[in-house]
Amino acid sequence: MDFSGLELKIRMTLVAGPDLSVFVPVRLYYKDTDPFAVQFSFDVTPDHVVRWTFARELLDQGLTAPAGIGDVKIAPIGPHRNRGFSIELESADGYACLEGPAASVKAWLTQTFEAVPAGRESESVDIDSLLDKLLNH
Known part of the structure; x- marks a missing residue:
C-alpha cells in the first residue's frame, strides 16, 4: 500500500437536545494499518476529544440507509439533493448524536475504497507481524 492514511476534517x-446544538470539528481517518476500520473523533472541548473506531463498511452503508446496532448507528437524513447523515454514538460513558454533510464524507470514503478495495482489506494486513506483536507483549 502506498499511503499511510487518508484524513477528512x-x-x-x-x-x-431538541433546542440545543453546537458545531464541532470532526476528523475521520483511514489508515493502512487497520484497513477494515475508520477512526472518528470530535472535540467536545479543546481538552476533551471523543474517539471512536468502527467498520468502514458501516459508514458506507449508513450514508445511504440506516445501519448499525449497538454502540454506533449511522443513517442518511434530509432530501436526496441536500443529503446529510447522522451518527449516534453510545457507551457507558455517554451518548452523542452528530449530523453533517454526506457528500464530503462519501467522496472521502470513495478515496479509501480506491486505496483499499472492498473485499481486499485482508491483503493489507501483515498477519505474521500482528501475531508476533500479540504473542511477544
Whole structure:
C-alpha cells in the first residue's frame, strides 16, 4: 500500500437536545494499518476529544440507509439533493448524536475504497507481524 492514511476534517452539528446544538470539528481517518476500520473523533472541548473506531463498511452503508446496532448507528437524513447523515454514538460513558454533510464524507470514503478495495482489506494486513506483536507483549 502506498499511503499511510487518508484524513477528512469537517464540521458537524452535535445535537444536545431538541433546542440545543453546537458545531464541532470532526476528523475521520483511514489508515493502512487497520484497513477494515475508520477512526472518528470530535472535540467536545479543546481538552476533551471523543474517539471512536468502527467498520468502514458501516459508514458506507449508513450514508445511504440506516445501519448499525449497538454502540454506533449511522443513517442518511434530509432530501436526496441536500443529503446529510447522522451518527449516534453510545457507551457507558455517554451518548452523542452528530449530523453533517454526506457528500464530503462519501467522496472521502470513495478515496479509501480506491486505496483499499472492498473485499481486499485482508491483503493489507501483515498477519505474521500482528501475531508476533500479540504473542511477544
